[in-house]
Amino acid sequence: MSSLHIDQHEKRWITISMVLLAAFAVLIGVSGFALGVQVPTLEQKIDPTKLNQDPEWSNPGVREIVPGKKYEVFLIAQTWQFTPREIVVPAGAKVTFYVTSRDIQHGFKVLDTDLNVQVIPGYVGKLSYTFKKPGEYKFICTEYCGLAHAAMFGVVKVVPPEEYGQ
Amino acid sequence: MQNDYTLTRSEKRFIGWHLFVAVAALAIGSFYGPMQAFNYAGWNFYPLLRKLYIARSYYQGLTLHGVLNAVVWTTFFILGFLTFNMIYGLKRPLKYPKLNAFGFWMMVVGVLLAAYYILANKASVLYTFYPPLQAPWPFYLGLVLLVVGSWIEGYGFYFTLHQWKKDNPGVRTPFIAFASVATMVLWQLATLGVAIETLFMLLPWSAGLVKGIDIQLARTFFWWFGHPLVYFWLLPAYISWYGYLPRQAGGKLFSDTMARLAFWLFILLSVPVGFHHQFVDPGVAPAWKYIHALLTLSVVVPSLMTLFTVVASLEYAGRKRGGKGLMGWLAALPWGDPVVASQLLAGILFIFGGFGGIVNASYNTNLILHNTAWVPGHFHLTVSTAVTLTFMGISFWLVPYITGRELCCRKAALWMVYLWFLGMSIFSEAMHSLGLLGAPRRTPLGEAPYIPPEWSGLLLRVGIGGIILLIAVYMYIWIMVHTAFFAKKAEKEVEIQVAEAMTDVQAVPEWLDAWKPWLVGAVALLIVAYTPVLIDLISSMVPVAAPAMKLW
Numbered sequence: 184m185s186s187l188h189i190d191q192h193e194k195r196w197i198t199i200s201m202v203l204l205a206a207f208a209v210l211i212g213v214s215g216f217a218l219g220v221q222v223p224t225l226e227q228k229i230d231p232t233k234l235n236q237d238p239e240w241s242n243p244g245v246r247e248i249v250p251g252k253k254y255e256v257f258l259i260a261q262t263w264q265f266t267p268r269e270i271v272v273p274a275g276a277k278v279t280f281y282v283t284s285r286d287i288q289h290g291f292k293v294l295d296t297d298l299n300v301q302v303i304p305g306y307v308g309k310l311s312y313t314f315k316k317p318g319e320y321k322f323i324c325t326e327y328c329g330l331a332h333a334a335m336f337g338v339v340k341v342v343p344p345e346e347y348g349q
Numbered sequence: 350m351q352n353d354y355t356l357t358r359s360e361k362r363f364i365g366w367h368l369f370v371a372v373a374a375l376a377i378g379s380f381y382g383p384m385q386a387f388n389y390a391g392w393n394f395y396p397l398l399r400k401l402y403i404a405r406s407y408y409q410g411l412t413l414h415g416v417l418n419a420v421v422w423t424t425f426f427i428l429g430f431l432t433f434n435m436i437y438g439l440k441r442p443l444k445y446p447k448l449n450a451f452g453f454w455m456m457v458v459g460v461l462l463a464a465y466y467i468l469a470n471k472a473s474v475l476y477t478f479y480p481p482l483q484a485p486w487p488f489y490l491g492l493v494l495l496v497v498g499s500w501i502e503g504y505g506f507y508f509t510l511h512q513w514k515k516d517n518p519g520v521r522t523p524f525i526a527f528a529s530v531a532t533m534v535l536w537q538l539a540t541l542g543v544a545i546e547t548l549f550m551l552l553p554w555s556a557g558l559v560k561g562i563d564i565q566l567a568r569t570f571f572w573w574f575g576h577p578l579v580y581f582w583l584l585p586a587y588i589s590w591y592g593y594l595p596r597q598a599g600g601k602l603f604s605d606t607m608a609r610l611a612f613w614l615f616i617l618l619s620v621p622v623g624f625h626h627q628f629v630d631p632g633v634a635p636a637w638k639y640i641h642a643l644l645t646l647s648v649v650v651p652s653l654m655t656l657f658t659v660v661a662s663l664e665y666a667g668r669k670r671g672g673k674g675l676m677g678w679l680a681a682l683p684w685g686d687p688v689v690a691s692q693l694l695a696g697i698l699f700i701f702g703g704f705g706g707i708v709n710a711s712y713n714t715n716l717i718l719h720n721t722a723w724v725p726g727h728f729h730l731t732v733s734t735a736v737t738l739t740f741m742g743i744s745f746w747l748v749p750y751i752t753g754r755e756l757c758c759r760k761a762a763l764w765m766v767y768l769w770f771l772g773m774s775i776f777s778e779a780m781h782s783l784g785l786l787g788a789p790r791r792t793p794l795g796e797a798p799y800i801p802p803e804w805s806g807l808l809l810r811v812g813i814g815g816i817i818l819l820i821a822v823y824m825y826i827w828i829m830v831h832t833a834f835f836a837k838k839a840e841k842e843v844e845i846q847v848a849e850a851m852t853d854v855q856a857v858p859e860w861l862d863a864w865k866p867w868l869v870g871a872v873a874l875l876i877v878a879y880t881p882v883l884i885d886l887i888s889s890m891v892p893v894a895a896p897a898m899k900l901w
Contacts, residue, residue: 186858187606187610187858187861188604188606188852188856189604189606189607190603190604190661192657192661193604193607193654193657193658193661196653196654196657197650197653197654197657199653200649200650200653200654201650203649204646204647204649204650207646207649207707207711208643208646211639211642211711211712211713211714212639212712214713215635215639215712215713216635216639220713220716221635221713222628222629222635222638222712222713222715222716223629223630223631224631224634224635225631225632225634226631228632228889228891229891230891231891231893232894262896262898262900286481286896287481287482287896287900288479288481288482288564290719290720290789292719292720292721292787292789294786294787295787297713297716297717298716299629299716299717299719299720300629300631301568301627301629301630301631301719301720303564303565303568303630303631303632304481304564304891304893305563305564305565305891305892305893306564306565306630306631306632306891307631308629308630308631309631321799323787323789323797323799324789325719325720325721325789325790325792326479326720326791327408327475327479327482327791327792328900329408329482329900329901330406330408330900330901332791332792333792333793333794333796333797333798334796334797334798336797336798336799
C-alpha cells in the first residue's frame with residue numbers, strides 16, 4: 184500500500200480546519216446544552232382532528248402558572264390563522280409555548296427573538312423564552328400553507344409586570 | 350493541440366439532449382424567479398401573469414422556479430456532463446448505451462408528467478412537496494420516474510467503469526471518470542430517502558390507498574435526501590474546478606490525491622446530515638440534531654481541502670502566466686475568458702455561501718434563520734451561483750464541442766457572467782439581511798401585512814438583483830440557442846482541457862481508488878445516524894389526512 188502524500192502547507196491547512204471544526208462543536212454544544220439556547224422539543228403527539236376533544240387544546244391561550252414568573256401558551260396554527268392571535272404576557276416571565284397544527288404544516292417564528300418552530304400536524308412542539316423588554320412582538324407563519332399564507336400572523340404583547348392583568 | 354479521443358456523433362447527440370432539456374428548463378423556470386423578487390420590491394406582476402395564463406399564483410410560479418431550476422436544470426446538466434466525463438475520461442464508449450438512453454427517456458417522461466400537473470396548477474406544492482399538501486398521484490409518479498431514470502444512467506456508468514477496471518488492472522481511474530461515478534454513488538445514497546417517502550408514503554396516500562401518513566416521518570425521509578442533493582449539485586462543479594479549470598487557467602492540478610480524498614470524504618459525510626434542516630422540528634430529539642450538526646460541520650474539512658487545492662492550482666497557473674507577488678497571480682488569471690471567469694466568480698461567491706452554510710448548520714444559530722429569507726439567500730450563492738455559473742462556464746466549451754459550432758457572442762458571454770455575479774451579490778446580500786430581521790421565505794412579502802417600513806430598502810435591492818439576473822439569464826439562453834443551432838461552424842473540434850496533475854497519477858495510493866471500504870463506511874454511518882430516530886418515529890406514527898379544501 185503506497186502512502187498518502189500531502190503537501191506541508193496543505194497539512195497545516197487541514198489541521199487548522201479541524202481545529203475550527205472542534206471549536207464550532209464545543210461552542211454550539213456549550214451554548215445549547217449548558218447555557219440553554221436550545222432547539223424546540225417534542226411535548227406530545229396528538230391527532231390533529233381531535234384537538235377540540237382535548238381539555239387543554241379545546242381552549243388554547245395563555246395559562247398563568249406562577250404569577251409574574253411562569254406562563255404557558257397553547258397555540259394552534261391552522262389555515263390561515265393562529266389561535267389565539269394575540270398573546271399577552273408580563274415582561275421578565277418565562278413563557279413556554281406549546282404549538283401544534285390543526286391541518287397542514289405551518290411555521291411559528293416570533294420576530295426579534297430566537298423562538299422558531301416547525302408546526303407539524305400530529306406533533307406538539309415545546310419552546311421557551313423570557314421576554315425582557317415590554318413591547319409588541321409579531322409572530323408569523325414561516326411555512327408555505329396555501330394562497331393566504333402571507334397574511335397569517337399574530338402578536339405577543341409584553342407588558343410591564345405591574346400592568347399585567349389590569 | 351488535438352484531442353486524443355473523440356466522441357461519436359451519437360454520443361455527442363445523447364449528451365446534447367441532456368443539455369437541451371436542462372437549458373429549456375432553465376429558460377422557463379428562470380422567468381418566475383425574478384417575478385418573486387419583483388413582488389418583494391412591490392412591483393407585483395402576478396395579476397398580469399394571471400390574465401395572460403402564465404401563472405395562476407405566486408406559488409405556482411415559485412413551484413415552477415424551484416422544480417425547473419433546482420431539479421431539472423441541475424439533474425439533466427449533471428447527467429450530460431458526467432456522461433461526457435465517463436466517455437472522454439475512460440476513452441471508451443459506455444458499456445450499455447441503450448441502458449443509459451432508457452434512463453434518460455424515463456427521466457424525460459417523469460419531468461413531463463410532473464410538469465403537466467404543475468402547469469395545470471394542480472401541484473403548487475413547491476419543490477419540497479411537504480405533506481399534507483397533496484398533489485395528484487401522477488405528480489409523485491413523475492418524480493419517481495425522474496429519480497429512477499437517473500439511477501439507471503448511474504448504473505450505466507458503474508458498468509462502464511467496472512469493465513474499464515477489468516481491462517486496466519492496477520491503473521488509477523482517471524480523475525474525471527472517478528469523480529463522476531462518485532457523484533452518482535452519492536446521488537444513489539441520497540435519493541433512497543426521497544424514494545422511500547414517495548413510494549411508501551406519498552404515492553399510496555395520494556392515490557387514496559391509505560388515509561393518513563405521519564408528517565414528521567415524511568419530512569425526515571425528505572431531508573435524508575434534501576441535503577446530500579446539494580452535494581449532488583456541487584460535486585460536478587468541483588469536477589470542473591479540479592479536473593478542468595487548472596488547465597483552462599493555464600496550469601496544472603495541484604494534487605490529484607487530495608482531490609480524490611475530498612470526494613471520498615463527501616461520499617462518507619454528506620448523507621447523514623439531514624437533521625440540520627430539521628433543527629426546529631419537534632419530533633427529532635435534540636441529541637440527534639446535535640450529532641447531525643457535527644457531521645454537517647465535518648464537511649468543512651473536504652470543503653476547505655477543495656479550497657486549498659483549487660487555489661493552489663490557480664496560483665500555479667497565475668504565476669506561470671507572469672503574475673508576481675502575494676496577489677499578482679490572481680490578477681494574471683484569464684479573467685477575460687468566459688469559461689474561466691465564470692468559474693472564478695462562482696468560486697468567490699461560494700466562499701460566502703460556505704460561511705452561511707456553517708451558520709445554518711450550527712444547531713442553535715439556526716433558530717434565528719430557519720425558514721427565513723436568509724435560506725434562499727444562501728442557496729442562491731451555492732446552487733444558483735457556485736453550481737449554475739460553473740455549469741454555464743462548462744456549457745461554453747461543451748456545447749460548441751457537441752454541435753461543432755463556435756461559441757457565439759464571446760463578449761456577450763463574458764458580460765453575462767459578470768452580470769450574474771453582480772445580480773446574485775445584490776440579491777443574495779439583501780436576502781440574507783432580510784432573513785436576519787425575520788422575513789419569512791416562500792412568502793410574497795409585497796403582500797404581507799406585517800412587514801415594517803424599515804425593510805423597504807432591502808426589498809428594493811432584492812428587486813434590483815432580480816432585474817439584473819433576468820437580463821443575465823436570457824443573455825445566456827440566447828447564447829446557448831445560437832451556439833447550438835446558428836453560430837458559425839468551427840474549423841476544428843474544441844480542445845478538451847482536462848487538467849494534468851502536478852504529481853504522478855499512479856502515485857495515488859491504492860485505497861483512494863478502491864470503492865468497497867468507502868461505500869461500507871458511508872452506509873454504516875447512514876444507518877447509525879438514522880436508525881434510532883426512524884425506529885422512534887415509525888413506532889408511534891400519527892396518520893394525517895390531506896386537507897379538505899384546495900389551498901392554492
